[in-house]
Amino acid sequence: MERRQETIASPAARITHAFERAKEEGRGVLIPYFMCGYPNEEQSVHVIQAAIEGGADIIELGLPFSDPLADGATIQHAGHVALERGMSIRGCMRIAERISAQSETPLVFMGYYNPILAYGLERFCAEARQHGVCGIIVPDLPPDEAEPLREAATRHGLALIFLIPPTIKDERMERVVELVAQGPGGFVYCVSLSGVTGARTELPAHLQSFIARIRRYTEAKQVPIAVGFGLSTPEHIAQISRLADGAVVGSALVNLIDRTSEEEQPGAVKGYIQSLHQGTRSNQ
């Protein structure tokens, strides 16, 4: 009993709770992604706050990295600008702290393994928790090598969220779902297509059967599925919300920030998130 209470209070449980709440409301979870420090440190705080006002359920906070293998041109560009302007892991912690001081919306760090390893796994997880972060996604960390980070994350009540690419074998999929189910909370991140991040016009044709394949493993263990890569319109979000439990939008937001002035950015981001949020009600 005591152990269960501890789990409920953990940061990771706040992520699970966001999915539960959306489900009760008959909609999917909306997870916008923002690169920390893009277009600069101060402004990234403002655009993230605007996304929360617009109805974001969970925020993915990107840690910029010089060699981002899975990032398409848009996210890469945002990362380069952020690094040039001095963004660092410490800076990302500062951003997380400012956001979490003003909002209950769960924050998830999305960062490559090398900088996190260099920072120190224990220190990274301890500080992430202190600064209000609820979970971590590390796109280049295979589940077989994730044990040290998973231990540190679990010790601090953080969810370690794994990506499920379309090329994954069933055996590994089962293992990934099991790892999330054993942890303190979170979800699996279904990568909609083989390739890199980036807004696209159409959803991949195989997506429905791919999600159904993941569901076979997640259903019994009640692990939510969020889908990302290539989503940009309310219609995309509506389609995803019929198939899965949540949707991630990254590049389309970077593009939006790119084509608006700093004064306009918070309003534009808020309006865009509101329009995507309409899409989360898949039954409409």
Ligand SMILES: O=P(O)(O)OC[C@@H](O)[C@@H](O)c1c[nH]c2ccccc12
């Ligand atoms: O940009 P898109 O296509 O909307 O996809 C989200 C994605 O950018 C975000 O989740 C992300 C940023 N960097 C990543 C690296 C790997 C996997 C996912 C990501």
